[in-house]
Amino acid sequence: xxxxxxxxxxxxxxxxxxxxxxxxxxxxxxxxxxxxxxxxxxxxxxxxxxxxxxxxxxxxxxxxxxxxxxxxxxxxxxxxxxxxxxxxxxxxxxxxxxxxxxxxxxxxxxxxxxxxxxxxxxxxxxxxxxxxxxxxxxxxxxxxxxxxxxxxxxxxxxxxxxxxxxxxxxxxxxxxxxxxxxxxxxxxxxxxxxxxxxxxxxxxxxxxxxxxxxxxxxx
Ligand code: ATP
Numbered sequence: 001x002x003x004x005x006x007x008x009x010x011x012x013x014x015x016x017x018x019x020x021x022x023x024x025x026x027x028x029x030x031x032x033x034x035x036x037x038x039x040x041x042x043x044x045x046x047x048x049x050x051x052x053x054x055x056x057x058x059x060x061x062x063x064x065x066x067x068x069x070x071x072x073x074x075x076x077x078x079x080x081x082x083x084x085x086x087x088x089x090x091x092x093x094x095x096x097x098x099x100x101x102x103x104x105x106x107x108x109x110x111x112x113x114x115x116x117x118x119x120x121x122x123x124x125x126x127x128x129x130x131x132x133x134x135x136x137x138x139x140x141x142x143x144x145x146x147x148x149x150x151x152x153x154x155x156x157x158x159x160x161x162x163x164x165x166x167x168x169x170x171x172x173x174x175x176x177x178x179x180x181x182x183x184x185x186x187x188x189x190x191x192x193x194x195x196x197x198x199x200x201x202x203x204x205x206x207x208x209x210x211x212x213x214x215x216x217x218x219x
Contacts, residue, residue, distance in 0.1 A: 001032035005101030019177030030170035089126035
């Protein structure tokens with residue numbers, strides 16, 4: 001498979017962790033993507049109390065610095081107010097032109113909630129969708145999403161044959177990392193104990209940044 005197309009992995013990344021990196025790698029390999037762009041959310045409309053954009057961006061840059069083929073797409077950080085994925089995809093599609101495959105990578109949790117996203121059906125007017133199934137877990141979606149997606153489905157290998165409009169599922173080995181658990185460990189445990197408990201979930205440069213800036217109450 002000749003690598004083609006750009007994967008987009010949206011998230012809060014507060015902080016970025018090894019589960020995100022594993023997801024990006026799994027998507028790149030399964031879909032044959034030329035690169036994966038991490039898309040940090042500016043002002044997440046479904047979450048409150050997130051770290052400032054420049055902090056999350058700095059951690060992302062540190063995490064991917066040595067990873068060829070991974071980049072950060074800061075477009076949502078440059079906007080004011082709520083950002084909706086469909087608007088971001090429209091802007092990126094305008095920038096890329098009609099023929100470069102753009103693939104929105106979705107975790108199983110996002111797929112389950114897709115019907116709550118603004119204008120969710122229009123996502124496919126601008127991008128393909130790749131849904132991650134964690135091995136051993138069934139993929140679930142509400143009925144209107146299942147019905148809508150059924151005749152757009154293709155295989156992971158064939159997804160980037162279309163620049164947009166198609167949907168595929170790819171598999172990933174389960175990875176336990178969670179940003180919520182990382183923030184909790186930093187808040188409740190001394191740094192060294194937190195790092196032990198987190199069992200390699202934090203890229204070392206990101207861990208150093210969290211400590212140096214006392215993020216999440218790290219001490
Ligand atoms: P939080 O705990 O703050 O909700 P998170 O760790 O789930 O954060 P997000 O920034 O919300 O991270 O996630 C961005 C994307 O990464 C989502 O698609 C989510 O499904 C996926 N993701 C997060 N953690 C993992 C993991 N351990 N394995 C695979 N995918 C993950």
